[in-house]
Amino acid sequence: MKHCLIVDDSRVVRTVAGRIIKDLSFEVSEAGDGSEALRKCRERMPDAILLDWNMPVMNGLDFVRALRREDGGQNPVVVFCTNENDAEHIGEAMRSGANEYIMKPFDAEIVESKFAEVGLV
Template identity: 40%
Template sequence: MKRCLVADPSEIIRKIARHYLEKLEIEVVEADAADSALALCQEMPVDAIILDWRLPGKTTVEFLSALRFASGAQRPLVIYATTENDPADISRAFTAGADTYMMKPFDGASFLETLSNAGLAH
């Protein structure tokens, strides 16, 4: 079974993402801040991270840099979740290591499409 970390300060967003992921039979772990998300990545392998654009504790670039250099952490697929359609911001996330992005708020169809395009869902 695949495992996905939903790293978002919003409990509502985490619950919605959990709902969609569990329908796909993907195990879900959650974090509401950068440090706890990084700790989870080191404690257990995750196949993917849905990463909020404003995760408390670190900027997106800082988080992705820490993830890349974390000892023992495998390189998961990173889906950058943002409410801003700012090409420069999205570009920075890609440069830092994000694999794809999706706009929030998301609905079931767009969420599934993003996961399918990223190879996480079929």
């Protein structure tokens, strides 16, 4: 079973996204910010990461940049999931190593469609 790490400072978003991603037959774990996510990735590198942008301690953009420098950090498929929805933010995320980009609000169909775009489902 593939493993997806959900990184978002909102517990509600983590729960909602977690349900959707479990339905896509993923094992799911959670982190509340980028630095916690990075710790979890060092313990066990996930197959996919659903990543919020604005979070305390370490934001999503800094996280993905750091992740891509880690050992094995090129492997996870990183899908941003954020309120930032303008071309500049999207471009910056993609240049920093993200694979796909979801603009909040999202639903199950969007997550499934985006995961399909990057070959996760």
